Amino acid sequence: MNGAAGFGSGSGVQVNLTSAGSRVRPAGGWELRLWLFMRASGMLLVFLALGHLFIMHVFNSIHSIDYQFVVERYAKVFWRAYDGLMLWLALLHGMNGLRVIVDDYLRGAVRVWAVRALYGVMILLLALGSWVVIAFEPMKMAGG
Template identity: 45%
Template sequence: MTTIETPRSGKIGSGKVAPKYNRSGSSRGNFEMIAWLFMRLSGIVLVVLIFGHLFVNLLVGEGIHAIDFGFVAGKWADPFWQFWDLAMLWLAMLHGTNGVRTIINDYAEKDSTRFWLKMVLYAATLVIIILGTLVIFTFNPCPVVDGVQLPGGFCPAP
């Protein structure tokens, strides 16, 4: 009869995790459970936000042929669409960041590597969320530069 060793155990049949697979640090409480729940709930909300976005941009009116600078300017003139796109940006970034964080935790073996990869991930996420939020709320389709109104066409006369 052959005995099969318990996965990741130091001894046959011990059921304990071998020391090389233990991570340093204490228990993080419910964080991983909350992160798991966030992934499920944000995924459901993102499906609604994304399909709503695609429906309005691609199927309503002239469809894809209507999407240009003026279309975006008109859409972001309405606070409803600003908050819709903001929610989509924030949820997509936080959902993706949480997924990549999980991958880093699973595959980065050294604590220092795991730390620095997550720091780069969090910094990139923060920059994109801040810049995206600024673009959505400070977007001005009719800027005036040195008394000249740009870009023209759909902007009212000064």
């Protein structure tokens, strides 16, 4: 079942894949925890992210979304919690995915600095996004 043939095996990159095209389960430690986190967060994001897309981009659209839309939406704590949970799961899932790609293709000091940079960006975005979800308060509209 563990046919460990990397897609780019001709280019010197070796990725341990199952024949079905998933990463081989790590033996233990942080890599195993992150491997499990990717699957658990992914299953929650199927509902959170697709739900978000259907609500905002299919049933609503960019033509009905503006500041007032956000004010009304964020009057409900439920949507703040929804967005906050999605923000954390999606960023941790996405940035860990990118970290795995960096580990596959980069080596040495470049890899170390690339991983540090992406963790730095991830922490800044988590802080910024959490601040918005928690602290947003409607500002008085000009002339209104």
